Amino acid sequence: xxxxxxxxxxxxxxxxxxxxxxxxxxxxxxxxxxxxxxxxxxxxxxxxxxxxxxxxxxxxxxxxxxxxxxxxxxxxxx
Amino acid sequence: xxxxxxxxxxxxxxxxxxxxxxxxxxxxxxxxxxxxxxxxxxxxxxxxxxxxxxxxxxxxxxxxxxxxxxxxxxxxxxxxxxxxxxxxxxxxxxxxxxxxxxxxxxxxxxxxxxxxxxxxxxxxxxxxxxxxxxxxxxxxxxxxxxxxxxxxxxxxxxxxxxxxxxxxxxxxxxxxxxxxxxxxxxxxxxxxxxxxxxxxxxxxxxxxxxxxxxxxxxxxxxxxxxxxxxxxxxxxxxxxxxxxxxxxxxxxxxxxxxxxxxxxxxxxxxxxxxxxxxxxxxxxxxxxxxxxxxxxxxxxxxxxxxxxxxxxxxxxxxxxxxxxxxxxxxxxxxxxxxxxxxxxxxxxxxxxxxxxxxxxxxxxxxxxxxxxxxxxxxxxxxxxxxxxxxxxxxxxxxxxxxxx
Numbered sequence: 265x266x267x268x269x270x271x272x273x274x275x276x277x278x279x280x281x282x283x284x285x286x287x288x289x290x291x292x293x294x295x296x297x298x299x300x301x302x303x304x305x306x307x308x309x310x311x312x313x314x315x316x317x318x319x320x321x322x323x324x325x326x327x328x329x330x331x332x333x334x335x336x337x338x339x340x341x342x
Numbered sequence: 343x344x345x346x347x348x349x350x351x352x353x354x355x356x357x358x359x360x361x362x363x364x365x366x367x368x369x370x371x372x373x374x375x376x377x378x379x380x381x382x383x384x385x386x387x388x389x390x391x392x393x394x395x396x397x398x399x400x401x402x403x404x405x406x407x408x409x410x411x412x413x414x415x416x417x418x419x420x421x422x423x424x425x426x427x428x429x430x431x432x433x434x435x436x437x438x439x440x441x442x443x444x445x446x447x448x449x450x451x452x453x454x455x456x457x458x459x460x461x462x463x464x465x466x467x468x469x470x471x472x473x474x475x476x477x478x479x480x481x482x483x484x485x486x487x488x489x490x491x492x493x494x495x496x497x498x499x500x501x502x503x504x505x506x507x508x509x510x511x512x513x514x515x516x517x518x519x520x521x522x523x524x525x526x527x528x529x530x531x532x533x534x535x536x537x538x539x540x541x542x543x544x545x546x547x548x549x550x551x552x553x554x555x556x557x558x559x560x561x562x563x564x565x566x567x568x569x570x571x572x573x574x575x576x577x578x579x580x581x582x583x584x585x586x587x588x589x590x591x592x593x594x595x596x597x598x599x600x601x602x603x604x605x606x607x608x609x610x611x612x613x614x615x616x617x618x619x620x621x622x623x624x625x626x627x628x629x630x631x632x633x634x635x636x637x638x639x640x641x642x643x644x645x646x647x648x649x650x651x652x653x654x655x656x657x658x659x660x661x662x663x664x665x666x667x668x669x670x671x672x673x674x675x676x677x678x679x680x681x682x683x684x685x686x687x688x689x690x691x692x693x694x695x696x697x698x699x700x701x702x703x704x705x706x707x708x709x710x711x712x713x714x715x716x717x718x719x720x721x722x723x724x725x726x727x728x729x730x731x732x733x734x735x736x737x738x739x740x741x742x743x744x745x746x
Contacts, residue, residue: 272487274485274487280624280625281624283624284624284627284628287627287631287632288631290634297632298632300628300632301629305628308622308624308625308628309625311621314513315512315513315617315618315621318511318513319512320504320507320512320514320515320516322504322515322516322518323516323517324517324518324519325517325518325538325539333538333542335517338495338518
């Protein structure tokens with residue numbers, strides 16, 4: 265299983281949903297359900313943190329003389 | 343006399359009467375009540391009340407036009423002298439001046455009608471080809487990571503999209519593929535910008551957008567190559583061209599049509615406010631479900647502990663002790679009961695014995711006779727001889743006799 269901190273937002277959210285689902289099924293060992301609980305809390309905290317810290321990144325595609333494209337930061341003025 | 347020749351059979355009208363008659367003639371003519379007129383604007387002016395007055399003319403004629411304020415308000419700008427326009431409306435009479443006038447309800451630059459027809463024809467053609475079919479529409483990914491944006495780098499649309507994404511889902515990355523969005527070269531550039539985004543694997547979704555404009559300004563989005571490029575895109579495309587009321591062919595070809603650039607951005611991403619509520623709810627759910635699980639385990643443990651106690655030796659000893667107590671108390675009861683019975687029986691026997699006492703017969707006048715000497719009870723005559731001294735016992739005492 266991946267470290268929670270390595271997960272993308274959508275993967276963490278999907279795993280959080282899955283965690284709730286498995287807890288709902290209920291046929292778990294006590295140890296298993298406690299492990300799931302801790303994982304679920306960590307996943308939720310990670311999702312929240314990612315949203316809190318996110319800042320929209322804007323880049324633009326620029327064409328090169330060779331007819332290729334490269335990305336460059338785009339300063340989106342207000 | 344010639345000026346009176348007609349009077350016998352002809353009516354003379356008042357000015358108002360004949361003007362009303364003319365008006366009625368014009369207003370019952372189908373052509374004059376619903377028509378387009380093309381011409382050059384001259385003498386355009388606007389009254390303080392907001393009504394528009396102008397003439398339409400060509401080489402040979404001119405017609406006075408009125409556009410009431412309610413209609414004139416809807417124009418993006420008032421008509422200018424010298425401008426070629428197409429006007430729609432009806433012809434009627436303004437009685438006070440005895441003038442016929444064109445009452446205009448729609449006014450647009452000349453050639454626009456043709457433009458509409460071309461757009462409509464292209465739309466029909468592509469629709470017949472199946473380019474707009476519902477089953478071709480793809481779903482927008484729920485959490486796009488990289489959103490490609492085809493728009494002008496200087497337009498208001500870009501700013502609107504950035505603002506919405508920043509507010510709703512700043513986790514997304516926006517990749518701008520800059521392009522012209524109006525003018526002759528725009529269609530070609532839009533296609534190229536879209537293809538450049540499609541070539542990049544990280545792009546999950548493309549928004550094609552520009553702000554509102556006239557039909558001519560929006561024409562690049564009514565272009566066949568643009569429509570085909572949108573339909574052929576590797577990733578889903580959201581179109582947001584112009585205002586709510588503007589529909590372009592790009593909108594029909596796109597997977598999702600948004601009414602404005604901001605709306606396109608809103609449709610592209612989830613809302614972080616809702617997401618945060620979902621995350622909080624899931625976190626609470628994991629806590630509650632785990633607690634439930636612990637409670638269940640606790641109850642199961644208690645149930646097993648009870649069963650274990652029932653099965654333990656101590657409990658067996660306890661129950662054996664109880665059994666002994668019970669037996670003891672039962673045996674005591676039984677014993678007591680039996681003794682009681684015996685005591686009763688003894689009493690019965692005593693009373694019976696009492697009734698068998700031989701002395702009791704003395705009361706009825708019998709006597710008991712014994713030899714004084716030997717104490718032997720005399721039952722038969724042969725037992726005594728003359729001169730023997732005998733004791734005679736009666737009920738209340740004894741006296742002696744001598745045998746004769």
